[in-house]
Amino acid sequence: MSQKKTNQKTSLVKSRFQIPRGMKDILPEEMPYWQWVFEKAKNLLEYYGFSRVETPILEKADLFYKGTGKQSDLVKKEMYLLKTKESGEILALRPEGTLPIARVYCQYGLFNKPQPVKLYYFGPFFRHEKPQLGRYREFYQLGWEIIGENSPVLDAQIINIGYNFLEEIGFKNKEILIYLNSLGCEKCQNNYLTALKKYYRPKLKKVCSNCRERYQKNPLRMLDCKDEKCLKIKKEAPSPLDFLCSDCKNHFQMVLDYLDSLKIDYYLDKNLVRGLDYYTRTVFEFNIKNHDSKMAIGGGGRYDGLLKSISRIDKPALGMAFGVERVIEALKERKISIPKKEPEIFLIQIGQPAKKEALRLIEVLRKNNIEVRENLAKENVKNQLEIANRLGVKYCLILGQEEINEGMVIFKDMTSGIQENLPIEGIEEFLKRRLKINNQ
């Protein structure tokens, strides 16, 4: 009978109440990675003068339609949409971070503040794709944007910060790969597209079916094709770099100059096209050398025309974002260990009066910033010592009836096993001294 009951219970847990597809719980074992990544990023970005903003998970779907171009897959088939009850307005679970930030800049008149405006964000995004490793329906992005200036030095700085971020969280310089390209301004892009189509038109019969489709809808993406037939044709294809106007060429050259002076290595990749249509001029991606996944862990670029496409404000801007799950997966793959805070003291209690005293003592220690672990629900000493041992604490405090009667507490060194009887009164001062000596 009871057997049946538990079976039912587990099957409910396993089927009906499973987490939805593509979503992921972050469990305590993994949380230190998240905190590590976020802390490092926060310190770095705030050093460079970025302020954190968080925008709602829901935005009007139109924001993304207008901003990314209606033919992009991201809005065409990957957005989670929902209809509001009152007005029937269509809202979307945000699929990316740049447009909400652009919206904030326009909505609150941040163009009236000293330019440029530097903002960063860290939060969940949603895309309805078929999940696999490194690709989830809910994923976190850590991103930063600079809005309001078009100087190429900012392009270099954005990349520099991305590079420093990866270095800060533990990757070696030589592992960090940066791929760079320039798509040029709207004019260059049009000229280039014309040339690209002209090049491909007579070869359409030889390319894969995907590329034939791309030729119509989004010719730039043909540069991304991995089909063997297409690779050959792609080799001879015109490069966007050859179609840059003198301004854009200059801009790109300066970006490269700044990066060189920072001694940051990069690869020029004339086939690098980013998935979102709003990019202009500089685009780039970050990856880790020999990373299992070929997918980029981060990327970004300039989007000088984006603000104008969603508002009356015409300001240049640029930014980048990392996929937090992908960064953490790469960290784990590299076996990069993050510093873990080990507790140093465990408090053992025996009997009801000792539990009372333990509760009081914990408060004394907390007010003195002394970290203490315990397992108040346990009854016997052996048990609690085992737990303390597993936690790897250096010292135990032992409180029993005898000790309480005498106003004492046992202080036990877990390495040597030596114990001393000390007065409870003022034990916090003793512990502070002892821990201080250890930390020197």
Added chain:
RNA sequence: GUGACCAUGGUGUAAUGGUCAGCACGGCAGUCUGUGGAACUGCCAGCGAGGGUUCGAAUCCCUCUGGUCACCCCA
């Protein structure tokens, strides 16, 4: 969205269509009612869900769910 492969306790795994689904780790407890790191003993906990074939299904078939990989695309 298309295609392929996979699914056994919390974790890692075993079981030619035929005993009560086995083992290890883990968790809880005891041997030892106030002293840990060891040993031994007991207990907890599983065939992802739903159908079908069969005398009999963890095993074969179908559907669903989930995962992984490639593509599309992307962080």
